Amino acid sequence: MPDVLIAEDDPAALHLTLKALSIVNSRIRPHIARNGAEALAFLRRQAPYTGAPKPDLIVLDWNLPKVHGREVPAVTRSTDAIRDIPIVVVTTSDAEKDREEAAHLGVNEYVVKAPHFRDFVASVRDFTERYLGTEQDEE
Amino acid sequence: MSEQTSGSDTGQDALQDFLQVVSHDLGEPLRQVISFGEILEDEEHERLSESGREYLHAMIGAGVRMRAMLDGVLQLARVSSRAQPFxxxxxxxxxxxxxxxxxxxxxxxxxxxxxxxxxxxxxxxxxxxxxxxxxxxxxxxxxxxxxxxxxxxxxxxxxxxxxxxxxxxxxxxxxxxxxxxxxxxxxxxxxxxxxxxxxxxxxxxxxxxxxxxxxxxxxxxxxxxxxxxxxxxxxxxxxxxx
The missing domain is CATH 3.30.565.10 (Histidine kinase-like ATPase, C-terminal domain)
Known part of the structure; x- marks a missing residue:
């Protein structure tokens, strides 16, 4: 079962992302970080995440409180044990400077959330299949 | 042809930042209104009365229209914020x-x-x-x-x-x-x-x-x-x- 770390502070946005993930792959095991600091603690297996698995994918909101989303790829790409985890930024902002910064920091994909849910689900299906394979692949 | 001054650059940057905030901070709750409406329409279709379905359809339509208007305002503002030199x-x-x-x-x-x-x-x-x-x-x-x-x-x-x-x-x-x-x-x-x-x-x-x-x-x-x-x-x- 693929472990996916979702770093998202907005509860309603998190609900939609979890729903989309459950639609595209019912075997995904989601782990939630409500801010950048929690995401980094999870990845570093710091308390209360000492038993946390290494995620197969990180789904990251860019504008996170406490520690900004940019710190997640910065830390991940500079830490040997977790360097290879794919990171997908999922955000409403299509700011060119955010895209450029994300690419520079080693983010694999930058996905702008579509206004229609079915389009959002399609984009989530697209990147989960790319980084996790299909449900059939896992069987 | 005109030369941009550092002052106008700062102004353009500030406008660009403001537009991004508008786009993101208004866009996300609007996306949620539309998305939850669509989920409700899909998953609770049978449990809604005919008028309930009509109201929901109108609400989603209004959200989509507002999203398009928000995009329109951003496009309008970009006439100056993304302007290129002559x-x-x-x-x-x-x-x-x-x-x-x-x-x-x-x-x-x-x-x-x-x-x-x-x-x-x-x-x-x-x-x-x-x-x-x-x-x-x-x-x-x-x-x-x-x-x-x-x-x-x-x-x-x-x-x-x-x-x-x-x-x-x-x-x-x-x-x-x-x-x-x-x-x-x-x-x-x-x-x-x-x-x-x-x-x-x-x-x-x-x-x-x-x-x-x-x-x-x-x-x-x-x-x-x-x-x-x-x-x-x-x-x-x-x-x-x-």
Whole structure:
């Protein structure tokens, strides 16, 4: 079962992302970080995440409180044990400077959330299949 | 041609930052309204009464419309926030690029295009292309129902050599002459039917682009008699423009 770390502070946005993930792959095991600091603690297996698995994918909101989303790829790409985890930024902002910064920091994909849910689900299906394979692949 | 000062750069950066905040901070809750509405419509369809389904459908529609309006406001603001410095610009090249973008619409509607050579201007080439594209797109969109659009794009003699004029003229539905000015107002739609999608910012963007170049745009037409959009631009942009 693929472990996916979702770093998202907005509860309603998190609900939609979890729903989309459950639609595209019912075997995904989601782990939630409500801010950048929690995401980094999870990845570093710091308390209360000492038993946390290494995620197969990180789904990251860019504008996170406490520690900004940019710190997640910065830390991940500079830490040997977790360097290879794919990171997908999922955000409403299509700011060119955010895209450029994300690419520079080693983010694999930058996905702008579509206004229609079915389009959002399609984009989530697209990147989960790319980084996790299909449900059939896992069987 | 104008040089950007560091002060105006700061202003542009501030505007750009503000637009991103508007886009993100208003866009996300709006996306949630639309998305949860769509989930409700899909998953609770059977449990909703007929009027409940109608209300929900209207709510989602309003959210989608507001999203389009928000995008329209952002596009409008980007006329200045994403403006490029002025440079010599061949309007024939920009017209051809605009036509290439609209190629599938032109083919689908079997539009006839009568093209004459256009002049060159000193301006923002991308905005000239956007201006031409918007005017041609409107001419296609507002053709008479069931009739292929006929569109003429040509330079027009100008009485003052310091100015150039060109037109995008169609034989479409036209407009009541009383609305010749109103159509440039933001969110003005003379035909709100679902057959004519849009939120009414296209011509406002055209007007802003012309104003940024020190020029004007005007519409002349009557109902059922087509519309002639005239763009009048200075050969060289006035100091401070751009």
């Amino acid at each position: 440079a010599p610009c061949d309007l024939n090249h920009e017209r051809d690029a605009a036509l290439l973008f609209l190629e599938s619409d032109i083919r689908r509607r079997q539009a006839t295009l009568n093209l004459s050579p256009l002049p060159s201007v000193v301006g923002d080439a991308l905005q000239m292309r956007q201006l031409l594209r918007q005017l041609i797109e409107n001419a296609i969109k507002f053709a008479k129902p069931g009739e292929p659009p006929v569109i003429r794009i040509a330079e027009q003699p100008s009485s003052d050599p310091a100015w150039i004029e060109w037109v995008v003229e169609d034989e479409g539905m036209g407009i009541d002459p009383r609305y010749q000015q109103v159509i440039f107002d933001v969110f003005q739609r003379l035909n709100a039917s679902e057959a004519y999608p849009g939120v009414g910012v296209g011509l406002t963007i055209c007007q802003r682009i012309c104003e940024r170049h020190g020029g004007q745009i005007s519409a002349v037409g009557s109902e059922g008699q087509g519309l002639c959009m005239t763009v009048r631009l200075p050969q060289r942009a006035p100091p401070g423009a751009g």
